Amino acid sequence: MRPVVGFAIATGFVLLVSQSGAAAGADQGAQLAATCASCHRLDGGGTGIPSIIGLGEERLNSALLAYRAIERPNHIMHAIALSLSDEEIASVARYVAAQGK
Numbered sequence: 001m002r003p004v005v006g007f008a009i010a011t012g013f014v015l016l017v018s019q020s021g022a023a024a025g026a027d028q029g030a031q032l033a034a035t036c037a038s039c040h041r042l043d044g045g046g047t048g049i050p051s052i053i054g055l056g057e058e059r060l061n062s063a064l065l066a067y068r069a070i071e072r073p074n075h076i077m078h079a080i081a082l083s084l085s086d087e088e089i090a091s092v093a094r095y096v097a098a099q100g101k
């Protein structure tokens with residue numbers, strides 16, 4: 001993926017998140033997960049991008065932290081994780097982990 005594409009995606013993502021910034025608590029995970037769903041299908045179906053359904057809260061949480069810290073290198077997920085606070089990572093992990101149950 002060319003950097004400019006990644007930047008466009010990251011920028012769009014940040015805009016989406018800031019628009020929903022006023023939404024509180026339980027809704028936050030759902031709002032954030034809606035942005036994940038543009039790449040990861042939340043019904044567990046495969047599109048070439050790995051499914052994030054069934055990974056569990058712990059694994060989702062640590063994967064996002066690893067992408068953010070570039071412990072796990074991936075330009076796309078790094079850009080996404082970089083725009084999330086620890087709290088946002090925790091709430092999106094909790095929400096996504098509860099899907100497909």
Ligand code: HEC
Nearest residue numbers: 009032035036038039049050052060063074076077080092
């Ligand atoms: C622009 C597309 C895109 C968006 C949006 C996106 N992802 Fe990803 N995600 C990917 C790609 C591509 C990979 C595979 C990266 C790799 O090979 O490490 C991935 C990998 C992952 C993985 C690792 C899966 C595994 O099997 O270990 C997790 C967890 C994940 N994403 C969570 C999320 C969450 C949560 C969001 C929303 C906050 C999100 N992603 C938004 C494209 C995206």
